[in-house]
Amino acid sequence: MSNLRELSDTELNEVSGGFIGSSYNCGGSIVLSFGCNASSYASFFSTQLGAYSGYLAGVYNVFADLAQSASHSVIATDLKNISSYVQLGAQIGAQSTTNGLAIYKSVVNAISTSLSNGGTKITFPPSVD
Numbered sequence: 001m002s003n004l005r006e007l008s009d010t011e012l013n014e015v016s017g018g019f020i021g022s023s024y025n026c027g028g029s030i031v032l033s034f035g036c037n038a039s040s041y042a043s044f045f046s047t048q049l050g051a052y053s054g055y056l057a058g059v060y061n062v063f064a065d066l067a068q069s070a071s072h073s074v075i076a077t078d079l080k081n082i083s084s085y086v087q088l089g090a091q092i093g094a095q096s097t098t099n100g101l102a103i104y105k106s107v108v109n110a111i112s113t114s115l116s117n118g119g120t121k122i123t124f125p126p127s128v129d
Contacts, residue, residue, distance in 0.1 A: 050093020
């Protein structure tokens with residue numbers, strides 16, 4: 001087994017897909033500077049948050065139907081819907097840098113409302129406030 005080592009800035013740049021430089025300031029703390037456009041990072045994270053929202057909604061629906069003793073075919077359909085929810089959530093998140101957070105908040109709100117109403121399935125995408 002080979003010894004592990006720290007990656008160089010060049011190697012980190014290759015595996016991360018963008019330039020991340022580090023420097024030390026006088027206080028001794030490390031300062032990270034992103035060489036790429038900050039808005040591209042915001043768009044990336046919004047897309048990821050939208051995709052996660054779809055995943056969260058899909059998995060919640062599986063467990064909601066399991067708790068309601070749904071048939072195997074309904075559970076199978078719920079499991080198939082997870083991937084389409086993830087794709088739809090990613091598309092919604094990619095439209096704007098604020099859409100990812102908005103859809104996430106809406107999914108959490110829909111789940112909270114559903115739990116207070118007996119754990120029924122939620123629709124995805126829920127209405128974005």
